[in-house]
Amino acid sequence: MSATDTQPDLILHNGRITTLDRANPVATAVAIKDGRFVAVGGNADVMPLAGRATKVVDLDGRTVLPGLIDNHTHVIRGGLNYNMELRWDGVPSLAVAMDMLRRQVAITPAPQWVRVVGGFTEHQFAEKRLPTIEELNAAAPDTPVFILHLYDRALLNAAALRVVGYTKDTPEPPGGTILRDAAGNPTGLLLANPNATILYATLAKGPKLPFEYQYNSTRHFMRELNRLGVTGVIDAGGG
CATH class of the missing domain: 3.10.310.70 (Diaminopimelate Epimerase; Chain A, domain 1)
Incomplete structure (x- = not known):
């Protein structure tokens, strides 16, 4: 398996990311691979995962919420x-x-x-x-x-x-x-x-x-x- 196969497709960092995880309710960075979260945590935890093909987005303090589900x-x-x-x-x-x-x-x-x-x-x-x-x-x-x-x-x-x-x-x-x-x-x-x-x-x-x-x-x-x-x-x- 090549290094690019394990690198995240997308990293969002430097934000306020609502996780809905009571143990870790707010993160500053996430990494996503093949449409799934592969890392959630602080900038220092997630940024080292970036590879050459990873798209990196600086949220500049903006808030990220999970996708909303409208039940009506x-x-x-x-x-x-x-x-x-x-x-x-x-x-x-x-x-x-x-x-x-x-x-x-x-x-x-x-x-x-x-x-x-x-x-x-x-x-x-x-x-x-x-x-x-x-x-x-x-x-x-x-x-x-x-x-x-x-x-x-x-x-x-x-x-x-x-x-x-x-x-x-x-x-x-x-x-x-x-x-x-x-x-x-x-x-x-x-x-x-x-x-x-x-x-x-x-x-x-x-x-x-x-x-x-x-x-x-x-x-x-x-x-x-x-x-x-x-x-x-x-x-x-x-x-």
């Missing part, structure tokens, strides 16, 4: 359309958000929808409001748009209403409210009252991506989870 996610559902979704989290104004929407519409092929999801709220926008249905119709006259707001409501443009088939003759669904104008026509606002069933049911009416696109999208979703430090998940019921 919807990774199956969340991954299927991840690549096609638009997110307004952190967007400072409705004007910027609507510009993002228009650009997303321009690259969304028929019959796919533009889905706006995530944890955004109107209170983050400088305008302190959500877009109107008229603004959505102007931005996307032909492409269905579904905007999910914190699981309490959804906004649909006219194209989306046509696709899902909501009309003045549509009965009030269980688990939600279709807001209507004076003539009884749906306005495009769905309220999750008393629960979010109507939001899930409406979103499920959208077209599915081909399997290979769903697979690729799910991989990107998992990559995003990894980027945020999540290395394991439990799907809450597969839905």
Whole structure:
């Protein structure tokens, strides 16, 4: 066995590394080989293990945590359309958000929808409001748009209403409210009252991506989870 066969692939040193080992709760350095920890301890213990091929990272005092395991996610559902979704989290104004929407519409092929999801709220926008249905119709006259707001409501443009088939003759669904104008026509606002069933049911009416696109999208979703430090998940019921 050559020396390089026993050398760590990666050494992190000069950090605050949480080990979850009660006997050694915080280390300053770790060595990793083939995806496994081969040494955990102080800089003086671990650094001599470095070889020519070892990548050495100076943490400069930063904290390292073990990978997080989220025991309530919807990774199956969340991954299927991840690549096609638009997110307004952190967007400072409705004007910027609507510009993002228009650009997303321009690259969304028929019959796919533009889905706006995530944890955004109107209170983050400088305008302190959500877009109107008229603004959505102007931005996307032909492409269905579904905007999910914190699981309490959804906004649909006219194209989306046509696709899902909501009309003045549509009965009030269980688990939600279709807001209507004076003539009884749906306005495009769905309220999750008393629960979010109507939001899930409406979103499920959208077209599915081909399997290979769903697979690729799910991989990107998992990559995003990894980027945020999540290395394991439990799907809450597969839905």
